[in-house]
Amino acid sequence: MSLATDFMDIALMIAFVAVALAQLLSMIRVVIGPNTGDRILALDTMVVNAIGLIVLLGISQGTRIYFEAAMIIAMLGFVSSVAYARFILRGDIIE
Template identity: 75%
Template sequence: MTLATDLMNIALIIAFAVIALAQVLSMVRLVLGPTTGDRILALDTMVINALGLVVLMGISQGVQIYFEVSLLIAMLGFVSTVALARFVLRGDIIE
């Protein structure tokens, strides 16, 4: 193996560890969040962290389908965050 692949593997391992830590910290904020807004923000952050993990999986395995999956996760995360925030503010999603 060359130096470039070794550095890439080390960078991927560090990135996986950092995003996993961010996911755990977001889960702590979800459980301990004093307000509903904190919990909604923690859920949105968890979606973004999951998106990062999927992209890292695609990079590490060299499979392009993970990038399409990440787009689906991003769209579903955005829609669910907007729907949850609207439900908290207005009490209904569809008027």
């Protein structure tokens, strides 16, 4: 192994730990959030963290399929966050 590969492996491991810790903290915020707005924001943050973990997994394995999955999850996460926030604020999603 070369020195650049070793640094890449170390950087990926640090990134995995950091994003996993952020995911854990977001899960805690979902459980103990004082109000519904905090819980919605924590769920949206969890989607972003999940996308980060999927992208990191794709980088570490060197395959492209994870990036396509991350794009699909990003689109679904955005739409679901908007729909849930709208439901909480107005009581219905479709007017």
